[in-house]
Structures are given as structure tokens and as C-alpha cells.
Amino acid sequence: MARVLALLGVGVVPADTPILRADDLGVLRGDGVFETIHVRDGEPWGLEPHLDRMARSAERLSMPLPPRADLVELAGQACAAWSPEVEGGLRIVCTRGPEDGGPVTAYATIAPVAAATIAARHNGVAVITATLGVPAEVRTEAPWLLGGAKTLSYAINMASLRWAAGQGADDVLWVSVDGYALEAPTSTLVWLVDGVLYTVPAATTGILAGTTAAYLLEHAGELGMRADERLIRPAELHDADGVWLTSSSRGLAEVRTLDGVTLDPSPETTRMRKLLGYS
Amino acid sequence: MARVLALLGVGVVPADTPILRADDLGVLRGDGVFETIHVRDGEPWGLEPHLDRMARSAERLSMPLPPRADLVELAGQACAAWSPEVEGGLRIVCTRGPEDGGPVTAYATIAPVAAATIAARHNGVAVITATLGVPAEVRTEAPWLLGGAKTLSYAINMASLRWAAGQGADDVLWVSVDGYALEAPTSTLVWLVDGVLYTVPAATTGILAGTTAAYLLEHAGELGMRADERLIRPAELHDADGVWLTSSSRGLAEVRTLDGVTLDPSPETTRMRKLLGYS
Known part of the structure; x- marks a missing residue:
């Protein structure tokens, strides 16, 4: 097509x-x-x-x-x-x-x-962290930095993905200079701990509010989960019950490794993908 | 035309x-x-x-x-x-x-x-500071943040200028979260103290290396000045012997006020503009 x-x-x-x-x-x-x-x-x-x-x-x-x-x-x-x-x-x-x-x-x-995008939905992704160069909450105090706006100025997003590919990874998790996970260049971080499905608060960090993540959290009850938002450090994700990157084209991609650390596969991935309606 | x-x-x-x-x-x-x-x-x-x-x-x-x-x-x-x-x-x-x-x-x-650009060359500019959201030296350690690259992703540059206009200013001086002056959205900071013409070091901060500023510093000797690079805090600029923003279209624009503080006019502005060949 x-x-x-x-x-x-x-x-x-x-x-x-x-x-x-x-x-x-x-x-x-x-x-x-x-x-x-x-x-x-x-x-x-x-x-x-x-x-x-x-x-x-x-x-x-x-x-x-x-x-x-x-x-x-x-x-x-x-x-x-x-x-x-x-x-x-x-x-x-x-x-x-x-x-x-x-x-x-x-x-x-x-x-x-793309076929590679659909494959990532089923096979998951290897992710590495990289600084976004900003403290977690600076952008909400500075509207000229365009936090939360999906603009055509994506050169840094693309450069971050190229850098990840050069390191042998599939994607990047941007981290603030004060050590909090923010988002990926074209997707949103979602993780599960003790039955609660979390994402990063967009309102205080200036990350993009993910539409796919929002759908997932709004419908978490259908999976028997609760939903919440919080800041998290990447090392804490190693112990989560599941970590995903969500976006419109890829849908839900499970994070298989984070900075080389293998994460336990989550039994929830397939149910979550079905909830989102991706094949 | x-x-x-x-x-x-x-x-x-x-x-x-x-x-x-x-x-x-x-x-x-x-x-x-x-x-x-x-x-x-x-x-x-x-x-x-x-x-x-x-x-x-x-x-x-x-x-x-x-x-x-x-x-x-x-x-x-x-x-x-x-x-x-x-x-x-x-x-x-x-x-x-x-x-x-x-x-x-x-x-x-x-x-x-534009006529307004030429007018700023002669009348100077009112400038306000605004955070760029980054520590002064983070971008040189993170090449995916594209420090020093002049890309087409200028949405934040344009938003910063719009924000300045909304505050009644002509331009913005971006400041790092650790308090150092960096650059303006489309121009480079240059200042004079005790016969030394300074600009901000591009190599360590990831600002764009200004071509007009470079010409000015290379030819500073013709004005009886020396040239150097250093980091500076905006408050220190209040006591400089001259503060300018340089760029290709505007050439040299003297900073008349910084965050509402009137700066003393510099007798060097006309000589510097002539050195750069702007009418």
C-alpha cells in the first residue's frame, strides 16, 4: 500500500x-x-x-x-x-x-x-537511558520551552533514536538530570507494580501526554489493575512487574532490557495489547 | 525586492x-x-x-x-x-x-x-533572561542533544521570542539552570570588560558557535581589544563596558536594557558595526 x-x-x-x-x-x-x-x-x-x-x-x-x-x-x-x-x-x-x-x-x-514496528509490538524492545539535559520539572515553569506540545521540531528525538541504534538498542528512555525517567523520543513510559499501572505525570514534567498510555490507564480496571502517575528512577524499573513503551503506531512494546539489564517478561502484555486493540 | x-x-x-x-x-x-x-x-x-x-x-x-x-x-x-x-x-x-x-x-x-532588524542594529534591543532548562555544560556530554548544531528544529527558539514580545522585550537571553548566560534564540552574546571582548564558550556549553561573533573576536585587535571566552552570570553583565547580540542579519545589536536594568551605552558600538561591515 x-x-x-x-x-x-x-x-x-x-x-x-x-x-x-x-x-x-x-x-x-x-x-x-x-x-x-x-x-x-x-x-x-x-x-x-x-x-x-x-x-x-x-x-x-x-x-x-x-x-x-x-x-x-x-x-x-x-x-x-x-x-x-x-x-x-x-x-x-x-x-x-x-x-x-x-x-x-x-x-x-x-x-x-512498518514491519519492524509491528515486530517490536510482539517481540519487545531493548532500551537504554540517556539524559534529556533538563531537571524533571523545569519545563512546566517555562512555557517557552514548549513542554507538552507535539511540535515539528523533532531533531533531538531523531538524533536520540539514531544514537540508540548506534549503541545496538531499539529505543531510548530519556532521563532528567536529577535522575527521573521521563519519556522516550516517540513513546510514553508505562509500568506495573503490585497491580498498579503507572505513567509519568505530564502536567508537572512537560513530557508529552501519551494518548495510548492515557487509554490504557483509563481502562486499567478492565484488567483488574488500578492506575496512577508518579516519578520513578530507572533503577526502580528493574524490579517492576512490567515495563512498556506506548505509542500510536507501535501500540505497546514491552521493555525487554533496560541498560543491558534483562527485565522479567510480564504475563500482562498480551491482555494489554488486546485491550488497546492492536493485532 | x-x-x-x-x-x-x-x-x-x-x-x-x-x-x-x-x-x-x-x-x-x-x-x-x-x-x-x-x-x-x-x-x-x-x-x-x-x-x-x-x-x-x-x-x-x-x-x-x-x-x-x-x-x-x-x-x-x-x-x-x-x-x-x-x-x-x-x-x-x-x-x-x-x-x-x-x-x-x-x-x-x-x-x-526587515526594517525592524536594521532598526535594532542602530537602536539596540531590550532583552530579558529566560531559562533554557539545561545546566550550562550538559549538552557537550550528550551528543544526541545536538549542541552546536543549527537544525531546522527551532520551535523553542521561536516560542522564546514570542514570549519575550509578550513581555514587551525585543529578545531573550537564555540562561542555564545553574545561572549562566548562554545565547539568544537567533544570536550570540558578546560583551566587553576592561578592553577584553568576550563571548560564551561554544565548545563546553553546546551553544551555537556564532559566525558574526567569531569574526568580531578574531578582529578585536583592530579595535585595540583583546578577545576571550568565559561563562558569565547575567547580573555581571550589568557592569560590563558594553553588551551586544550578534547575528548574520541583524549584525550587531547593543543590549540597552537587561531584565529592565538600563545598561550604559558603549562608545564602541559604531566602530564594531563598521568592522563587521554593516551599514
Whole structure:
């Protein structure tokens, strides 16, 4: 299945059509917002919470967004051109537009979920920790640092993943300079201890509030678990009853090793993946 | 003078031509490098040190660049289409290209230097400090944080400038969590004390090594000054013999107030601006 591309106000166009101007602030400055949404059976999963988060991101960037109904229609146009049999990753992208004050550029694109991504969902991932260079709670006091906003400025996220690959790992767990686990470059940390499913508090740390993690914690009761948020140091994760990274495309990936330490496999992984509806 | 646009391997095209694909990592991930170069009398000023820095940035991103001669030719094509009477800001942009492994997208664009930018060169700027959220020297130990690389991921830079404007200031001086002045979102800090012209050490802090600041310090002897690098706390700047922000488009802008404290005007500003060749 080849990539699909839909432009706001235009509809579906060939996916390799050049669409962005050279002076679009989305490329010149990484100044814009995006969401990645899992497409299953031809439908976007959790479109509403993703659009909620995009609105929060845009607010933090003081950036106008197209009307929400238009973004829903855009996503629908892309999905209608997609093959329902293929798992897809839908990206909705809104840039600030041309530097001279042009309108927001908005588009939706769907690509197949990579085989390696699906494999990680089933086989788990080897993760290493790396500093994000910030104290755990500094970003919430400094809104210009854009904590909690999912922006197009992901160069450090990509560099962190490349660095991990160079170390033979699949992913990175970013750690604050004061020693707390924060998040991964494109996923959220979730762990289980004594029947409580935890994630890192986004409101106090400025990490991205994960939509998949939120779904999991909201529905933890269906698995007989409770849900909570707290800060944790990576060494404490070695003794957890399960550690996962969650994201829209990968869904749930169990952390098999953390800084080379093998973690015990969790019997809950399959139930949790099913709860999230990933095959 | 309207914007000029030249594409690598194509030459000059209308500036509003859409040139970037939706899946170009330059827009999806802010994954690419750029330089802004002052165009005076129709020629780029300091093209070589800018291309040196772009090469260092690309190396830190593990990103291939087109051959340097091609980038020089690209800059030349854009400048040849530019009016020599108008001060311009030349941007050379290289993105990682389409997500499926396409080639680097490279282009050059020139826009007039804004009247407000030229005014700041003559009238100075009101600056406020804001945390960058990092200790002064953490980034040099963590290459995945891309210290010293001029990437397309500038959302925080833009948000910091918007925040400053909202506070009634012209610019921000980023400060480390341990209290040292670092740099401004698009310029470099330079100050004078007892005949020594200082800037912040890029090699140990991961700030961007400023090309304009480097020229100024290299030629400080022509002004009867010595040159050095050191860390400084913002309060110490109140007693300096001159404080400036340097960058390619603005050149040299004297800091008139810092966090509301009026700084004494420096008699050196005009000589320094002339040394840099800005009108």
C-alpha cells in the first residue's frame, strides 16, 4: 500500500506532490504541530483525543489551527483512500505557514505501519537511558520551552533514536538530570507494580501526554489493575512487574532490557495489547 | 525586492513554488540544517565559515550534505537573481529528504532584511533572561542533544521570542539552570570588560558557535581589544563596558536594557558595526 496524501481544501493528491513552500515556517523553523494516529480497519483510532492534544499543542505555540471539523474531514479523506486491510499511521500536520504571514498549511498523510514496528509490538524492545539535559520539572515553569506540545521540531528525538541504534538498542528512555525517567523520543513510559499501572505525570514534567498510555490507564480496571502517575528512577524499573513503551503506531512494546539489564517478561502484555486493540 | 528561490540542480524558480514533499523529514521532524547569511552588494558575506558550520551541523545529525561546490553554486544562483542594492538574508536549507530514504532537499532563498532588524542594529534591543532548562555544560556530554548544531528544529527558539514580545522585550537571553548566560534564540552574546571582548564558550556549553561573533573576536585587535571566552552570570553583565547580540542579519545589536536594568551605552558600538561591515 503506497502512501496517501490529502491537503486541506483540496483533497487527495499524489503522495509525492510537492506541497510546501521553501519559506513555510514548518520547514524553516520546525514551527508547527502534528499527531500520529493508528489506522485500523480503515478508521483512525482515537481521533478525538489526538485532535484535543493537537489543539493544546497549537495553543502552546500561539498558532491558529483550521476548524476542527475541517481536520476531521481531512483525516476522513485520507482514510477513504486507504486500504482497510493495511495497518496505517495517519499523520495530521499543521505548519504555521509561509514566513510572510501566509495561512496555516494543513495536510494528512497515511503510510503503512512498518514491519519492524509491528515486530517490536510482539517481540519487545531493548532500551537504554540517556539524559534529556533538563531537571524533571523545569519545563512546566517555562512555557517557552514548549513542554507538552507535539511540535515539528523533532531533531533531538531523531538524533536520540539514531544514537540508540548506534549503541545496538531499539529505543531510548530519556532521563532528567536529577535522575527521573521521563519519556522516550516517540513513546510514553508505562509500568506495573503490585497491580498498579503507572505513567509519568505530564502536567508537572512537560513530557508529552501519551494518548495510548492515557487509554490504557483509563481502562486499567478492565484488567483488574488500578492506575496512577508518579516519578520513578530507572533503577526502580528493574524490579517492576512490567515495563512498556506506548505509542500510536507501535501500540505497546514491552521493555525487554533496560541498560543491558534483562527485565522479567510480564504475563500482562498480551491482555494489554488486546485491550488497546492492536493485532 | 521580492524573495528569491533557487533549488539545487534546478536553479532559480518562482519563490512561491511548492518544493517540499509532505513526507520530507525537514518538515515532519525538523530534521535538517540551515544557515542564514548576510547578502551585501549582492554577495554573501562569510559564506565559507557558514558552510563550515553547516558541515559540522550535518555531521552532528549524521546527515549527508550535497557537495560543498554545489552549495556554493546554489548560493551564487540565488545571489545573481538578487538586487545588489538591497540588504538580504540568504538562507541555505538542507533537509534529510523524504522519509522513505529520498535524497537531501537543498535550496537557497533570499529575503530582504526587515526594517525592524536594521532598526535594532542602530537602536539596540531590550532583552530579558529566560531559562533554557539545561545546566550550562550538559549538552557537550550528550551528543544526541545536538549542541552546536543549527537544525531546522527551532520551535523553542521561536516560542522564546514570542514570549519575550509578550513581555514587551525585543529578545531573550537564555540562561542555564545553574545561572549562566548562554545565547539568544537567533544570536550570540558578546560583551566587553576592561578592553577584553568576550563571548560564551561554544565548545563546553553546546551553544551555537556564532559566525558574526567569531569574526568580531578574531578582529578585536583592530579595535585595540583583546578577545576571550568565559561563562558569565547575567547580573555581571550589568557592569560590563558594553553588551551586544550578534547575528548574520541583524549584525550587531547593543543590549540597552537587561531584565529592565538600563545598561550604559558603549562608545564602541559604531566602530564594531563598521568592522563587521554593516551599514
